[in-house]
Amino acid sequence: MNILKPNLLFPLLLSLLLLSPISCSILRSSADLADSYDFIIVGAGPGGSALSNRLSENPSFSVLLIEAGGANNDSLTINVPLLCTKLTPNTQWDWNYTTTPQTHLNNRVLPFPRGIGLGGTSAVNCLVYTRGSKQNIDKWAELTNDSSWGWDSMLPYFKKSEKFNFPVDKHNITNQFNPLFHGFDGYIGVSVPGASRSIDSRIINTTQLLPSQFPFTVDMNTGDQLGVGWVQALIDQGVRSSSVAYLSPSVLARPNLDVLLHTRVSRVLPSSGNTFTTVEFSNHNNSLQTLTASKELILSAGSIGTPSILLHSGIGNATTLSSLGIPPLLNLPSVGQNLTDHIGVSTTYLVNSTLTYDTVLRNTSLSTHLLHQWLTTKTGINVDTSENHLAFLRLPSNSTVLRTFGDPAAGNETAHFEFLFQNGLSQFTPSGNYLNIPIGNVSPKSSGSVTINSTDPLSSPLINPNLLSSPIDIHILRHAILTSREFINSPAWSQYILQDLTNASSVSELDEFIRANAVSFFHPVSTASMSPYGVTEWGVVDPDLRVKGAKGLRIVDASVAPSLPAAHTSAAVYAIAEHAADIIKSAYHTK
Ligand SMILES: Cc1cc2nc3c(=O)[nH]c(=O)nc-3n(C[C@H](O)[C@H](O)[C@H](O)COP(=O)(O)OP(=O)(O)OC[C@H]3O[C@@H](n4cnc5c(N)ncnc54)[C@H](O)[C@@H]3O)c2cc1C
Ligand SMILES: *[C@@H]1O[C@H](CO)[C@@H](O)[C@H](O)[C@H]1NC(C)=O
Ligand SMILES: *[C@@H]1O[C@H](CO)[C@@H](O)[C@H](O)[C@H]1NC(C)=O
Ligand SMILES: *[C@@H]1O[C@H](CO)[C@@H](O)[C@H](O)[C@H]1NC(C)=O
Ligand SMILES: *[C@@H]1O[C@H](CO)[C@@H](O)[C@H](O)[C@H]1NC(C)=O
Ligand SMILES: *[C@@H]1O[C@H](CO)[C@@H](O)[C@H](O)[C@H]1NC(C)=O
Ligand SMILES: *[C@@H]1O[C@H](CO)[C@@H](O)[C@H](O)[C@H]1NC(C)=O
Ligand SMILES: *[C@@H]1O[C@H](CO)[C@@H](O)[C@H](O)[C@H]1NC(C)=O
Ligand SMILES: *[C@@H]1O[C@H](CO)[C@@H](O)[C@H](O)[C@H]1NC(C)=O
Ligand SMILES: *[C@@H]1O[C@H](CO)[C@@H](O)[C@H](O)[C@H]1NC(C)=O
Ligand SMILES: *[C@@H]1O[C@H](CO)[C@@H](O)[C@H](O)[C@H]1NC(C)=O
Ligand SMILES: *[C@@H]1O[C@H](CO)[C@@H](O)[C@H](O)[C@H]1NC(C)=O
Ligand SMILES: *[C@@H]1O[C@H](CO)[C@@H](O)[C@H](O)[C@H]1NC(C)=O
Secondary structure (H helix, E strand, O other): OOOOOOOHHHHHHHHHOOOOOOOOOOOHHHHOOOOOEEEEEEEHHHHHHHHHHHHOOOOOOEEEOOOOOOOOOOOHHOOOOOOOOOOOOOOOOEEOEEOOOOHHHEEOOOOOEEEEOOOOOHHOOOEEOOOOOOOHHHHHHHOOOOOHHHHHHHHHHHHHEEOOOOOOOOOOOOOOOOHOOOOOOEEEEEEEEOOOOOHHHHHHHHHHHHOOOOOOOOOOOOOOOOOOEOOOEEEEOEEEEEEHHHOOHHHHHHOOOEOOOOOOEEEEEOOOOOOOOEEEEEEOOOOEEEEEEEEEEOOOHHHHHHHHHHHHOEEEEEHHHHHHOOOOOOOOOOOOOEEOOEEEEEEEEOOOOOOOOOHHHOOOOHHHHHHHHHHHOOOOHOOOOOOEEEEOOOOOOOOOOHHHHHHOOOOOOOOOOOEEEEEEOOOOOOOOEEEEEEEEEEOOOOOEEEEOOOOOOOOOOOEEEOOOOHHHHHHHHHHHHHEEEEEEEOOOHHOOOOEEEOOOHHHHHHHHHHHHOOEEEOOEEEOOOOOOOOOOOOOOOOOOOOOOOOOOOOEOOOHHOOOOOOOHHHHHHHHHHHOOOHHHHHHOOOO
């Protein structure tokens, strides 16, 4: 139960909503499609939206973007950053997937949200903007044998996508970010918090009291990610900035860009030989229709959607596909394999304060007032995401865990774990005030897969991130929980923490707590990974993002990342898409 339930507030506040006009680029029906397009792009998340924008910058290219969901343009819940936790799971904006039973999490079946509609998962995520470490991105160059995927070459693409903006409360942010590492004229809004919270000074003071363990960092997006600092979030002047920022009314007004909504792609088909430029989809009459791109078909359906489409099309492990009854057209055994994801668990403390979000959730007139403040002035606590600070930290270098299992991180300057410091719970509770710290293992060694068990392209895929399957991963989480207690035990929190509600201290109690409570952090990647040119034993696409062994088919989304950065993943997908746009434009000798 939650008093901020949107259906209570909508009638009250709907009249104040400002809605952007949607241009005629959005087709009313598949009957309005042009006879042909140079590029057909599937999926309007960070990958597909950014690419549609950049390719249609060239007036001689015609581009069609196909998206399974709707416009998502009428929702306060999407636009208000602080309401992000209400967007999933099992809502109108979610594909409503779940995982297979997770063997190492007491066989629990976990929700596995993926966004549907313009913005894809970036319209439903919790907005944290992190790039990972330089070593994370350099690892991509190593795994692809292509330096253009390394940090030095990718940093300009991170910046190109970004429109850093100053926080709505106009406070001095000199020591809260490093402008040298940010872009100011891209599309996606990135900002540091625009409203202070009562725990901010305790967090900063902890970094001053325990600087060797918890160093303050001005900016965790410089490639040097370690430390505790102010969160950067995908927010533009107090409003969620999803990949729809790349599809603004002026972009949609381009005559060479069409967008077809409510249209689910079932398969890609060969137009001739190994040229896969034909897309099959169910049209608005629920019958199957095909359309062929004159240049290229590009899948941007995300780490779950893209491998599902490929497998249903006969592109994958030929043996498995044959036994399912799908004729294999291209044997690429890595399709859907190597799915890597972060795992996390929250620790919660009862605190000696009333200045937490719990108080807001319990007070209808206060929460209505704050929402009204957001609607009218775009200020107040609703302008920010769930936390004002993050920490990215490592196991100590003399740790026996690292000696026993080896270091799963991309390098010695890459985090093993992350803390998110939340001033209250995001769910209504009848009493008490809380400090909540979601703790993630951001350099997991475990990996799993996404597969299909049906010939019906509309069936749900089997998603198995196989969390904690590699033994080091639970050691990292356990160590991270103990480290978060050291943070909270600093004098900066004295007389503030009343009770640690995580009733676990021994190794076995902590492991039991983790197995009973840990969840996915929803950052799957690598299910259609890049691998070097010429390598056929593993990988799905070459470093130019062309599907190996196919012509006319590329992939541009989170699935091509060859490894998982120690970061929330959307920043990387925007950078991948910006890089992809340059690769594709140069293939046609244009900019
Ligand atoms: C609850 C949650 C919280 C998250 N929090 C953060 C965060 O704080 N910060 C962060 O950086 N990342 C976060 N992420 C992850 C981040 O949002 C994703 O990494 C990112 O959106 C991936 O981009 P993408 O383009 O690869 O795929 P997606 O964003 O998933 O987009 C894929 C699009 O393709 C469409 N599609 C799929 N299949 C088909 C089909 N068959 N036909 C037509 N269209 C199709 C989908 O509807 C969707 O619009 C979070 C994710 C979740 C679920
Ligand atoms: C759907 O059916 C209607 C009525 O039969 C028809 O007019 C329309 O063209 C069809 N649309 C498509 C996309 O096939
Ligand atoms: C949202 O977008 C759809 C599709 O373009 C459009 O039909 C609808 O009118 C829009 N809704 C609002 C409230 O603007
Ligand atoms: C997910 O579930 C919600 C609530 O039942 C529903 O409205 C929505 O359409 C579902 N999503 C999909 C893709 O079916
Ligand atoms: C890596 O790329 C270089 C050219 O840049 C090439 O000479 C070398 O053979 C490649 N190595 C592998 C393992 O593909
Ligand atoms: C912001 O803070 C920095 C460092 O504390 C200071 O040098 C600068 O003058 C301040 N800027 C403004 C506009 O007050
Ligand atoms: C943090 O430290 C400053 C001085 O460095 C002090 O004024 C402030 O009270 C401290 N805050 C808390 C919550 O301890
Ligand atoms: C393909 O899948 C089968 C199981 O269906 C498996 O035994 C085989 O190793 C896979 N092939 C490759 C190359 O991974
Ligand atoms: C998984 O990725 C690694 C590189 O990180 C690669 O060596 C391995 O072959 C991949 N496995 C599959 C099944 O693609
Ligand atoms: C690691 O070093 C710290 C201090 O430098 C020490 O307290 C700790 O016991 C060491 N741990 C191991 C496993 O050697
Ligand atoms: C990481 O390793 C490199 C190379 O060995 C070294 O130069 C660097 O100082 C190390 N960084 C840290 C934080 O230990
Ligand atoms: C596929 O897996 C789903 C989910 O585990 C299950 O409900 C369904 O029965 C399976 N279908 C087949 C054909 O095995
Ligand atoms: C709660 O905080 C107040 C000061 O704000 C302090 O006087 C009181 O002792 C604290 N209570 C506990 C149990 O620490």
